[in-house]
Amino acid sequence: MIETARLAGFFTAHGIWCVSEGETLIPLIGYEHPDGEYGMDRLVFDDLSEGARAGQDALADGDPSWVSAVLVADGYIHLDQGKTDALLVEAVRYGPYRQSMRLAVPYRPADTPRGFAVHRPKFMDAECGDPQFNAMAEAFFVGAASHTEAHAVWDAHLDESV
Template sequence: MIETARLAGFFAAHGVWCVSEGETLVPLLGYEHADGEYGMNRMMFDDYAEGARAGQDALEDGDPSWVGAVLVADGYIHLDQGKTDALIVEAVQYGPYRQTMQLAVPYRPAQDERGFAVHKPKFMNADCDDPAFDAVAEAFFVGAASHTEAHAVWDAHLDESV
């Protein structure tokens, strides 16, 4: 799951970069081939929700050439302070023992009077007490940092108060 967590971090960072200017993120499906090469498809549909559903279907079905894939879609999560914009990240590691991870990267839209901010990722359906969790979380952040342009935006707008 470590490689897939890196993949999820890379494409989550790409999503942060995309929404930093105030645009709604077109759902994106990123994937890794066995040779380590990344690829990406934008799920461009007339209806945003239809694009997200098509991305979920593609993520579920997979492709024989993929070792892992991640769907990043613009949405909302509910936090203590209420409904919050977030990039919803779903990742799958394919193979004989399929593993999944879900997380959200909350953000404050650029249109907000306080300006754009990105907040700490919220790992969902994860056992934070599991010894493997720390390694997976670290791999996610390593993956995010590997997208240098996007990571610079993330780092410059990081607000850890949320």
């Protein structure tokens, strides 16, 4: 799952880069081939939720050429301060023992009075005490940092108060 967490970080950073200017993210599916190469498809539909559903179907079905895949979609999560914009991320590692992870990266949209901000990722379906959790979280951030243009935006707008 470490490689999959890295893939998730890379494509989540790409999503952050897209929403940083106020754009609503068109759902995207990023994937890794056996040779380590990444690919990405935008899921363009009349309705963004249709694109997200198509991405969930694609993740569930997989593709014979994918080792791992990640879906990144724009949405909301509920935090202590209420309904919050977030990139919703689902990642899958294919193989004989399919593994998955889910997380959300809350953000403050650019068109708000205080401007764009990226908040701490919220890992779901993971136990913080699990020894693998720390390694997966670290791999996620390594993947995000490997997308240099996007990571510069993320780093410049980081607000860890949420």
